[in-house]
Amino acid sequence: xxxxxxxxxxxxxxxxxxxxxxxxxxxxxxxxxxxxxxxxxxxxxxxxxxxxxxxxxxxxxxxxxxxxxxxxxxxxxxxxxxxxxxxxxxxxxxxxxxxxxxxxxxxxxxxxxxxxxxxxxxxxxxxxxxxxxxxxxxxxxxxxxxxxxxxxxxxxxxxxxxxxxxxxxxxxxxxxxxxxxxxxxxxxxxxxxxxxxxxxxxxxxxxxxxxxxxxxxxxxxxxxxxxxxxxxxxxxxxxxxxxxxxxxxxxxxxxxxxxxxxxxxxxxxxxxxxxxxxxxxxxxxxxxxxxxxxxxxxxxxxxxxxxxxxxxxxxxxxxxxxxxxxxxxxxxxxxxxxxxxxxxxxxxxxxxxxxxxxxxxxxxxxxxxxxxxxxxxxxxxxxxxxxxxxxxxxxxxxxxxxxx
Amino acid sequence: xxxxxxxxxxxxxxxxxxxxxxxxxxxxxxxxxxxxxxxxxxxxxxxxxxxxxxxxxxxxxxxxxxxxxxxxxxxxxxxxxxxxxx
Numbered sequence: 484x485x486x487x488x489x490x491x492x493x494x495x496x497x498x499x500x501x502x503x504x505x506x507x508x509x510x511x512x513x514x515x516x517x518x519x520x521x522x523x524x525x526x527x528x529x530x531x532x533x534x535x536x537x538x539x540x541x542x543x544x545x546x547x548x549x550x551x552x553x554x555x556x557x558x559x560x561x562x563x564x565x566x567x568x569x570x571x572x573x574x575x576x577x578x579x580x581x582x583x584x585x586x587x588x589x590x591x592x593x594x595x596x597x598x599x600x601x602x603x604x605x606x607x608x609x610x611x612x613x614x615x616x617x618x619x620x621x622x623x624x625x626x627x628x629x630x631x632x633x634x635x636x637x638x639x640x641x642x643x644x645x646x647x648x649x650x651x652x653x654x655x656x657x658x659x660x661x662x663x664x665x666x667x668x669x670x671x672x673x674x675x676x677x678x679x680x681x682x683x684x685x686x687x688x689x690x691x692x693x694x695x696x697x698x699x700x701x702x703x704x705x706x707x708x709x710x711x712x713x714x715x716x717x718x719x720x721x722x723x724x725x726x727x728x729x730x731x732x733x734x735x736x737x738x739x740x741x742x743x744x745x746x747x748x749x750x751x752x753x754x755x756x757x758x759x760x761x762x763x764x765x766x767x768x769x770x771x772x773x774x775x776x777x778x779x780x781x782x783x784x785x786x787x788x789x790x791x792x793x794x795x796x797x798x799x800x801x802x803x804x805x806x807x808x809x810x811x812x813x814x815x816x817x818x819x820x821x822x823x824x825x826x827x828x829x830x831x832x833x834x835x836x837x838x839x840x841x842x843x844x845x846x847x848x849x850x851x852x853x854x855x856x857x858x859x860x861x862x863x864x865x866x867x868x869x870x871x872x873x874x875x876x877x878x879x880x881x882x883x884x885x886x887x
Numbered sequence: 888x889x890x891x892x893x894x895x896x897x898x899x900x901x902x903x904x905x906x907x908x909x910x911x912x913x914x915x916x917x918x919x920x921x922x923x924x925x926x927x928x929x930x931x932x933x934x935x936x937x938x939x940x941x942x943x944x945x946x947x948x949x950x951x952x953x954x955x956x957x958x959x960x961x962x963x964x965x966x967x968x969x970x971x972x973x
Binding site for chain 1: 906907909932935938944945946947
């Protein structure tokens with residue numbers, strides 16, 4: 484018998500709200516199966532099983548806020564007897580089902596309790612959901628006017644305006660509303676604050692940068708995309724991701740965690756790709772085994788990942804196991820980004836905007852598309868020299884895009 | 888397909904990409920990217936959506952002709968006329 488625990492999906496998570504169970508007692512579960520949906524600061528996440536067996540008993544009801552590490556259910560090995568039989572021999576201390584009376588934490592007050600099914604059925608964008616929390620609007624009562632009846636930010640704002648205090652509303656109402664503004668936006672901000680403050684407190688960062696000529700990569704990409712139907716076209720960002728993953732093979736100590744005062748190099752390269760949310764906030768879920776996948780495969784997975792960041796359906800493994808973060812602020816016109824490392828990772832790779840600039844090629848000044856690649860490294864884990872080897876490898880790999 | 892139908896289709900595809908946006912308030916001559924906070928991945932999904940809905944091939948070199956709602960409608964109208972003639 485093993486416990487299925489509320490997982491820790493990143494250094495900044497302390498608890499999650501169980502939204503819905505996807506399995507019922509007696510169901511066979513395989514490692515990687517989706518067991519439940521959990522609402523976190525990063526949206527509703529599909530939580531995967533980490534072991535094979537039979538789901539024996541659910542310990543928590545939907546709607547409950549559960550701290551990280553607390554059992555949600557019990558899974559028994561196949562062939563092991565079920566609870567009904569075993570229970571008779573166990574004294575009355577068998578764990579009781581946590582009732583959906585929310586556990587309250589000092590740093591975050593509970594969100595309005597939505598039942599799991601209701602939350603799952605609502606067609607509402609993360610941004611509108613966030614707005615609903617901010618304004619204390621219950622999205623269940625809101626008429627959606629977006630595509631397919633989806634609830635938009637405007638719908639939420641209209642509902643909030645309609646519900647503005649009538650003369651009979653007690654004076655305490657605004658205060659309550661203020662208290663309820665400990666919503667997802669604030670919770671996500673708090674979570675990012677905790678992780679980033681820890682990073683700045685604990686990690687002695689060093690920063691390196693190099694300018695890379697992207698002409699070979701972009702020329703190759705243009706020719707490639709010319710031949711492709713639109714659904715198979717690549718974004719240049721995928722070339723940067725693949726080159727990053729391959730360069731990490733050459734400097735594996737950057738693909739690592741700093742844990743218990745020592746460096747733990749990770750066997751697989753899972754790139755945490757920073758994706759910004761509409762309306763603020765940031766999630767960096769993993770592109771798994773990026774060094775071993777073709778560009779086409781990576782592109783497909785990246786598209787899928789970005790879509791799920793924005794509309795829901797991220798899996799727990801994608802949030803809990805990135806081994807390094809890659810961020811690009813080029814879309815905003817930023818030329819170089821010097822990032823803060825997400826602990827326990829030990830490095831962050833940044834890419835800026837691709838800009839046409841004068842560049843010297845064999846003694847001639849020519850115009851070339853250039854990108855500034857940066858590395859933020861944890862000086863406990865690596866030294867600047869190794870960071871430099873990594874950036875040099877990255878540049879070299881991008882000069883020969885056909886081999887990526 | 889009429890211009891109005893093409894416009895409706897473009898708006899529908901945009902709605903799938905930015906579900907929280909109020910498209911009724913979209914300035915048809917303003918850049919979509921700025922108004923809807925669209926990045927390159929969103930834009931690619933937009934082009935794929937247009938391709939699926941209208942069966943129009945949009946080569947990458949033409950992306951610059953799809954920057955505003957009006958420009959999209961113009962581009963797609965003539966692209967559809969071209970493909971009807973052939």
